[in-house]
Amino acid sequence: MKKSLLKKRYLLQNPKEAVRTFATAFPSYEKLFLGLYLENSSHYANPLGVLSIRFERVEEIAVFEDICAAYIVKEVSEDKRYKKRFLLLFGIPERYDFSIEEVFKRCDALKMPPFEFALLGGMSSQKVLRVLLYQQMRYLEEAVALLLEDDAKAPKRLSLYARECIALLELGRSLFDAFFV
Numbered sequence: 450m451k452k453s454l455l456k457k458r459y460l461l462q463n464p465k466e467a468v469r470t471f472a473t474a475f476p477s478y479e480k481l482f483l484g485l486y487l488e489n490s491s492h493y494a495n496p497l498g499v500l501s502i503r504f505e506r507v508e509e510i511a512v513f514e515d516i517c518a519a520y521i522v523k524e525v526s527e528d529k530r531y532k533k534r535f536l537l538l539f540g541i542p543e544r545y546d547f548s549i550e551e552v553f554k555r556c557d558a559l560k561m562p563p564f565e566f567a568l569l570g571g572m573s574s575q576k577v578l579r580v581l582l583y584q585q586m587r588y589l590e591e592a593v594a595l596l597l598e599d600d601a602k603a604p605k606r607l608s609l610y611a612r613e614c615i616a617l618l619e620l621g622r623s624l625f626d627a628f629f630v
């Protein structure tokens with residue numbers, strides 16, 4: 450009967466140095482090494498990577514984690530976002546989160562139409578929806594201001610922006626708890 454292998458995935462800071470340390474501490478590291486994902490380190494001061502390793506004994510895991518403790522950010526074996534295909538599509542999850550306040554400031558700095566927003570596939574759905582709703586509310590405010598100025602196109606614009614806001618809320622219905630529904 451074949452002995453089952455333990456597989457682990459780790460998010461590492463300074464992954465090249467971590468692999469050098471790993472290779473020095475484990476002379477037979479080629480047998481244990483499953484893969485390494487490196488992000489483009491020229492974009493970031495503190496590069497991250499994901500190292501996949503298999504162990505033959507539980508004791509080896511503890512030894513590895515002790516030796517590479519300075520480099521291990523966290524163990525990510527159970528998180529599917531750190532699998533190779535997701536990393537190739539979206540990159541490291543810590544890099545595709547964004548600050549809503551920063552995006553709101555950028556939205557405020559934009560000239561109103563047209564609003565274009567490029568999204569990465571792995572971004573937080575709730576944050577993306579909040580940004581889109583925020584921008585739509587800015588359009589509504591502009592349309593109300595035009596309505597108060599007796600602009601001829603204001604009622605049509607107000608109706609359009611309100612329908613778009615309702616459509617966004619409908620899209621977001623599945624993202625939030627049904628507490629008030």
